[in-house]
Amino acid sequence: MDKRLIYISDDEINICNIIKSFLIKEGFNVETFNDGRSILEAFNAKPADLLVIDIMMPEIDGFSLCATIRQKSSVPIIIVSAKDTESDKIAGLTLGGDDYLTKPFSPMELIARVKSIFRRIELDKTNVRNNHVIKICDILINPNTKQAEFDGKNIGLTGMEFNLLYYLAENKDRAVSRNELLDKLWGFENEVETRATDDMIKRIRKKLSIAGSVLKIDTVWGFGFKIVENI
Amino acid sequence: MDKRLIYISDDEINICNIIKSFLIKEGFNVETFNDGRSILEAFNAKPADLLVIDIMMPEIDGFSLCATIRQKSSVPIIIVSAKDTESDKIAGLTLGGDDYLTKPFSPMELIARVKSIFRRIELDKTNVRNNHVIKICDILINPNTKQAEFDGKNIGLTGMEFNLLYYLAENKDRAVSRNELLDKLWGFENEVETRATDDMIKRIRKKLSIAGSVLKIDTVWGFGFKIVENI
DNA sequence: CAAAATTGTGGCAAAATTGTATCAAAATCG
DNA sequence: CGATTTTGATACAATTTTGCCACAATTTTG
Known part of the structure; x- marks a missing residue:
């Protein structure tokens, strides 16, 4: 400056x-x-x-x-x-x-x-x-543009998918339950099947994989999901 | 407030x-x-x-x-x-x-x-x-003359269209919600349909395209719009 | 090992959102 | 005041998102 x-x-x-x-x-x-x-x-x-x-x-x-x-x-x-x-x-x-x-x-x-x-x-x-930009593994998650980028290019998440990935990244190394996700991202009043979270995760994983990222979203059996920062 | x-x-x-x-x-x-x-x-x-x-x-x-x-x-x-x-x-x-x-x-x-x-x-x-000329992509946006120019010639935006483009350009690389646009450009008290923003965007896109510019206004689905400076 | 519970996958359609064209009201201007 | 431009609204088409289902695959449990 x-x-x-x-x-x-x-x-x-x-x-x-x-x-x-x-x-x-x-x-x-x-x-x-x-x-x-x-x-x-x-x-x-x-x-x-x-x-x-x-x-x-x-x-x-x-x-x-x-x-x-x-x-x-x-x-x-x-x-x-x-x-x-x-x-x-x-x-x-x-x-x-x-x-x-x-x-x-x-x-x-x-x-x-x-x-x-x-x-x-x-x-x-x-x-x-600037809201907080998160870099996790090889993915850059930018809430300003609402884009997740791999190697500088947008991997094309939808709004909901982006919010979910951002939430998991904010809480990395912690398992997040499906109910927590429903509360925080879908909203308390929204009545939706628990499996809706699985659908979102499915789509995010697919887009990450297509883009070529190695970032993995782990499933915590009988509970929810988590992202682990594997150095 | x-x-x-x-x-x-x-x-x-x-x-x-x-x-x-x-x-x-x-x-x-x-x-x-x-x-x-x-x-x-x-x-x-x-x-x-x-x-x-x-x-x-x-x-x-x-x-x-x-x-x-x-x-x-x-x-x-x-x-x-x-x-x-x-x-x-x-x-x-x-x-x-x-x-x-x-x-x-x-x-x-x-x-x-x-x-x-x-x-x-x-x-x-x-x-x-305030009152700062912005060059973004191939478009020159001049708040003093209230004109956006491509290749030296005015692309003929109306007042409202100009304000909207200028606001997006000021906030480039950040997604701007429709409500923010309504607040900042139409004014808080003004009661107007949310879709009014879409109309303006549509008209700006058309004029940009007619003028021959490659500047793109991205839609952020379920949220608003943004201009990304693509190098 | 087998049954039960849970999760992954592909496809589908309803719902939500946006793009487009057209029109009329409102504002601007001579 | 009349003509023109601007701008918001409406209707409808196109697109995108997203929840759900059925079934396969996997993990847990007894």
Whole structure:
């Protein structure tokens, strides 16, 4: 991934420089500004990945800036200010700020908070996108695409077949009873013969075999099925 | 949307109750615990949408708890503590905390921070990527002009068709359910037959094919659609 | 070993889902 | 306002999935 770009805006040039040096040491790209208008223009020209802004600035104050940017962008914003009253903090956080730090603050704490925000964004991103992909034996089971792949190509499981294989893979090395499968995959209310599970297993085995996989679904006699990860 | 569920853990029962009453007034569901083990067990049994935890607690301390939960879950965590040293704050934020508040704190500020975190999550969810030209297979999808182009010429998608193709392209390699499409593109309140999505897909496929593109929209049986980037 | 219980296999048809064509309502536009 | 485009609905055809059956094969049990 490219270095993340952070814009800092504070009318005290010294503070800008201190924060900047710390953030650069942590591997971020940083640009500094000394009033609200210039950071807004810079952001419109080239969006940053995170903004650190002071409340009291010439031209445009931090609150207005925060609200303005939030109308168009979801960029994370950290507000830093000498104003430490409860109402200031609440205003800042409510107008779109992701965090509010009161001066004087420790640069290390700022960095920890910056990283925490980026981690939050990553967590949210992977949450939406990547469910857990399971690789078992020579089969890749991907719940995002709802495909099981051998050697890079889809082995063509149907929805139900996929769910069953995924469930067994999640519970590998544990025998899963037919009743558990009926409960979890078919649903409690669904009235269906117990042998329906055998049918699904039959079809999955066939498709695995046709694809050329050596993954085996073991039968646990009088109980159910299991997948054993045989190294 | 359902009410969000928040778990609070603090060995001072009074603090739990104060926070709880404020959060409930704001429309959250809240449960309180007085040590680290009980909140962990509760979370394992039924995950909450956000955790507020104290550092100094019996059984399991807040730092360990934070690290433990973060191994398996991306639930947002706010740490509250009487420990106000820089190193404590940094430790808390680094171990997975989304925020760190030092006691005594204003309940209103806590609420503002809770809301700020939920807003961040919503922003991350909706803004996958904005106004970004996507090239997929042989098709160029340009959200600025709202045109999809093959070989430099517009293939003539309508507005809705374009939005659908763009959404699928943004989420390529992930199966998107019909309900997700209805929510995100038609809008939650809009009551429309599920089959409306099929109609759009049909029209997009036809226009892609007429234009001469080889881009394929896959049907995920019993679920929805997806675009797979086939190299 | 033989009977009973359980599982594997192939085929089949009902049920569910999707594709297609057509049409009318709704929106857009000049 | 009228013409055109867009878009959702309906009906029906085509396809896919999946439960079930009958029977063979296998395993357990006495």
